[in-house]
Amino acid sequence: MYEIFWLAAFGVLLLIEILTLGLTTVWFAVGALAAFLLALVNMPLYVQVVAFIVVSVIMLVFTRPVMTRYLNKTTTKTNAESLVGHRARVLIPVNNLKSEGQVMVNGMEWTARSTKDEVTFRKDEMVRIAGIAGVKLMVEKEKEEEESL
Structure with a gap:
């Protein structure tokens, strides 16, 4: 049952990211994907939640600055x-x-x-x-x- 939840969360977060293009939810979508994979191998719920949080935070902290630097090169000040x-x-x-x-x-x-x-x-x-x-x-x-x- 948790697999469906994590897969749905992944889909919703990814959809929000596609609609906004603001680099806001993609990090959490990756965290949901990690939790989904753990749910597939029947890991306990607390492990899935911890993995979701840890992966999301790691992705946010370490990749967001790099991504915003490369993706916002053409942004002009207005x-x-x-x-x-x-x-x-x-x-x-x-x-x-x-x-x-x-x-x-x-x-x-x-x-x-x-x-x-x-x-x-x-x-x-x-x-x-x-x-x-x-x-x-x-x-x-x-x-x-x-x-x-």
Whole structure:
């Protein structure tokens, strides 16, 4: 009876993976397949469950990073994500303590905050976009070698 359960779990998990293509359930499908094989040789249920968990976790931990690196090579950053690393010009002085700051990047104005509360930026100063927090750009001082270019 357990063989049918594990085979059904394998099928459902694999179907979900095929439909989503998100590399989320394939690891558990492999774990269900391992448990199914153990059920075929009449191993106790607790051995099947432990095998399911162990195989799933091992697959997830050791193969997911490799797979996502190779499968997501062609993924391009979209919208705000693509701004990280770009230069921006300060329009309104950036001061976290006063909750103010605005920068211009690619012809668009963005609310900005410094990555460090004690660091402020003056109007027309050039900064580097370090990240995004909500709808605000997190900016930092440009590296010295970039400033000399």
